[in-house]
Amino acid sequence: MKMSKRQWLPGLVAILFLLGLPVWYFTSVEETVLDAPWENMPKRAAHVDHKDLFNGDFKTGQQVTAACLGCHKEAGEQVLHTAHWRWQADPVEIEGREGLFATGKKNTINNFCIGIQGNWAACTACHTGYGWQDEKFDFENTANIDCLVCHDNSGTYRKGAAGLPLEGVDLLAAAKSVAVPSRENCGGCHFRGGGGNAVKHGDLDESLYYPTGEVDVHMGRYDFKCVDCHQTKDHVIGGRSISVSVDNKNQIACTDCHNARLHTDQRINAHTDTLACQTCHIPEVAVRQATKTHWDWSTAGDAGKEEDQHHYLKIKGSFIYQKNLRPEYRWYNGLADRYLLGDPVNTGGSTPMNAPKGDIRDPDARIWPFKIHRAKQPYDTELEYLLQPVTSGKGGYWKEFDWDSALRLGADATGLPYSGEYGFAATEMFWPQTHMVAPKERALQCQACHAENGRMDWRALGYDGDPIKQGSQSRKRAPGIEHRAEGADHE
């Protein structure tokens, strides 16, 4: 008897279906993907090779800029609105103050080299422009934009006073090399903040040019560039720091790529209500190179003292540097207060320059790791506010070693009156630590905070004691945080 396909094929299909479907249904396990960070990583676009696009003999940086803007017509206008150009953010409200404030390097002070006003030429060596040497610099003129400082990929471009290219820089070679900003472009300024490698940030230094995975897991193990995270739209580069900003618009977060609750351990996931990722994943900073943690300006000017850039310099005073720095921990909701020129100084204790906002009751706040830079810097003992000296400029302290004159010049530059009486006040500056993320096997373990002598000062943070034993009722009473039954922690 002949069989046709039509006869047995449906039967076979039916059998397979009847067996396969239940087997598939009852044995399929749902794979929960906890974290898929690569899916959130944009592909790096291939950059157009500019090698053959330039042939001019560039004499000045501005000529290169003109050539760039010849094709990139919108770029000039875009850069004019960026913080890298204006050194000042858009005006925003600061909680607890009246009015709007546009803060930035341009008009605020810190507790390192203090302020740029009167010191423009020296400070603006890191400005993305050419010729900012006094208060009259024109921020609306695209011709003075410095494209190369971010886009030079030849590695030979260097800037000097007022941001002008140094003598001997081959501008044509630099122009031909332009591409997406490399680690060197960003690091040239940001790794050397505070006047030298590793001084300022704690989590940013020149070890990040070619880090191992132990120093920074993203840059070392996975070869990230700065701009992989600090993504740019219309030349506005993502990321914010409370050293200059007071708001958190256009901020970058770990959770841009990582799932917020990616740990297989429930207990650890529960910590994400309270801790920033950085708190556990950045157990220490200044991993390879010591960073400055203390700066005492009051000891400056002593010619008899031995000089050493990590302990004492006559022009700057005395320092403490620390390597493998353990961060300090504070609540932080992404916003910060800001010491503005003229604000009263706390003569009884320390004056915070940029106190992070948030406390245990704030549902948006997390405990963050900070490098806290502590300094003694000049203030007006009569008027009781911090003063901004001229240091590098003409007649500045670094030449004359005369505080009174330096402070008078500073007062002229800032317009803030100086009584003629000065002293040195303690200040603190907060640096949220977010780079130098360690590989996961180096992340903090429970004992780091919850054992005796742990890292956290629980009571200072607002807890009744170590929440492992005391519970975290004070956190749970915060509005907006899921309330659980009292005592549930003790079960």
Next chain:
Amino acid sequence: MNSRQKYFVSLILAIAGWAALTQMAFANGMHPDIPLLDKNRVPVVTSGLPLSTMQTCGGDCHDTAYIVRGSDHADAGASHQQQEGNAHRWQQGAGYFGEWDPLAYDFIGPDESGGIDLAAWLKRYGARHVGGGPVAELVEMDCLLCHTRIDNAARESALERGDFEWANSLPFSTLGVLTAEQGQWHWNAADFLPDGSLRKGLLEVGKPRDENCAQCHGIVENSLDDPLTIPADIRKRHNTERTGQLISPQKLLNSGLNISGKESLNYPFDVHSDRVVGCVNCHYSLNNPVFFRQREASRPAHLSFDPRRMSSADYLERPLHQFAKGQSTLGLAATDTENSLRRCESCHDANSVHDWLPYKQGHFASLACESCHIPKLFGPGLQAVDWTMLDSNAQPLRQYRNVEGDPVAADSLIEGFQPVILPRVDADGHFHLAPFNLVASWYWLAGDPARPVSRQQLEAALFVDGDFHPDLLAALDSNGDKQLLGAELRLDNETALNAVRKRLQTMGLVDLQVHGEVTPFSISHNVVNGQQAIRKCIHCHGSDSVLGRPFALSEYQPGNVQPVKIEYPGVALSGDIGSDLNGAAGFTPDNRAAGFYVIGLHGRKWADTLGLLMFLAVLAGVSIHAVARFVSARNRAPVVREYERVYLYDTYERLWHWLQASAILLLLFTGLIIHKPQFFGMFSFSYIVSVHNVLGFILLINAALALFYNLASGEIRQYFPDPDGFIARSMAQAMYYSQGIFAGKPHPLEKTRAHKLNPLQQVTYLVILNILLPAQVVTGVLIWGLQKWPGVAEQLGGLPTLALIHTLVAWAFATFIVMHVYLTTTGHTPSAGIRSMIAGWDDVEKHDNSDEPNRPQGETK
């Protein structure tokens, strides 16, 4: 003060403040500064006498007499001394005091009064004893040992020297409070306040930290910043030596140990230590009001919790110094507190996180949590201690598990070892399989009654002025380098054995014999969390099961003496000790005697042998039959018959048949994988089990539907043999298969839509459908349901019986399929049977209704 000075002063103050805070963290800032008193309650700084802890801590505050009285650590088993019922005849008890074990070895003989020589005992054992209890007259219980951070080394050496009077005071010398002047100890008045207490911050009193426990109990490293290493002092490795346990929150990859493949070991040695669970969180004082639990025995049935508590003040006055404990084979003989510890399940709800685990309840009923959650030990755990010979440092010959070389050396490669899994008696009185280390030991027995040769006797016999006796060198120094090293020291040959025996005989020792034994040590620390726990079924279920794999005991056997098992409470050493051709000794666990049956390990070999024989016999039978048919068909003229097409099998019948056939074939295949997983490493065991279960239910549902169909349609009648002429027709069919088929005769019985089955088929299907299939389905469902209704399965003989039936019936099904498929070829053409079952139509031999019943069978049996 200028601002610069101010700055640095404030910095120093800040550091000092921080330091003070950290001290407070340990001492809680609660314990007052107390005058250090002597035995007369006079401040030591005034009297110049040694410290009395009983007076200093006692008096108005703590009831020290109560504390000592209740302390197992002070008593050390002295109140449980007994002459009978000990593991060894020469023991005087089961506790630390009077106990003897072949690891510690020292034998403190009775003094004139028949009791233990207290001074000798204290010199030898005092370093690991808190004082008080049996030796209270010599050394008081030392509160500071557990409640302060003072370095204890000075106390240990004082006890070894026999300086009992000052032993508890001497740790103060490390603080500079006590100094030696002209051979006299002198308290420095400058360090004391007028009331006789120490300057602030010198003495911090607080609850015991893990490091306090570590002084006697084994390696603890709670710091995350100091990489864990192995201390050279063997006394500091006590429990680590016995079990390989290392208590540390450090991740293995961050430790200082040379662990093989450590870069991938991103988890802590002990998850409890990692989670800040300290020793005293589980081993708490039994009247600590925070932890106090009424013992089950005295708890009224209607009360699960008694809320009446001691006040903190009551507790601080009389804190019971009996601590919750599990059950250890060589404990303090503190039998009152055995198993008073909370167990894993007191804190953990295993039920809620083990849904992934097949047969969850079955596993919980058989396994202690530790069996899967302590997969490997990385500390230097002993494998064997050989006291039949000493090395040049007068130490016994020790072998460590899975450490290459000296366990203390930083470059010794550590592989880690899997503990042996043995039945442990748990608090509920049931056996659970739990991890153990086994340590083999050998030593000389002498005299009558036999006793171990003491360490002193051994040293005297083996050494002359610190060197090996020349006779020993002559006999043992095989490479002639005038030293005895490594394997040269082993008494694994007659020459060496006799040389040592002769030396011992010169000491006047008689009846010398080598004795070997095996000591089990339970392992309950070094727990890992679920990610690192054993999750692979094959770990236990297969021929290479850890439950049946030999556990190494020693590379050699001194005197060729096989070690014997010693009975210890709480563990069943179920298994066999044996040795291989190289003389290496090992222990092969076999937990069947304790009532454990492990799928994939304990299968009955005869069942497979029988099944395979049946299968092969049938295979051989049909093969011979087939060849005979083939040969006979070639030797005779082809028979021409007339056929008519008959619709034999309707659509549902065919679907049912093929579904069942596929399910059975797949069940046999997946069942084979489950039965012999070691041959099918490419399959995920647990996945295959799931598939097998699903297929089983498909088969069951398909069978039930088919039964309904046959009942509803009346087709079921075809399956019932017609008694009328049954024998004759059966014979006819049998004759056809055995003779007619070779002669090309027609089929004896007519096959029609209403009579599809011949009598032999009817009998076969009666057996299959009424015995084999139900047996397979019932045993299968029960095995699947073990985790749901374990009771039912237990009543039917449990897994050993169910699994055996399931296996045997599976063989029967496999055999049936061979026969079944072969007989489908006995139609008018070899493929006709199968074709008819696919298409439904068959060409049936035309027949006249004569006496000779005819017509083909497409399908038979």
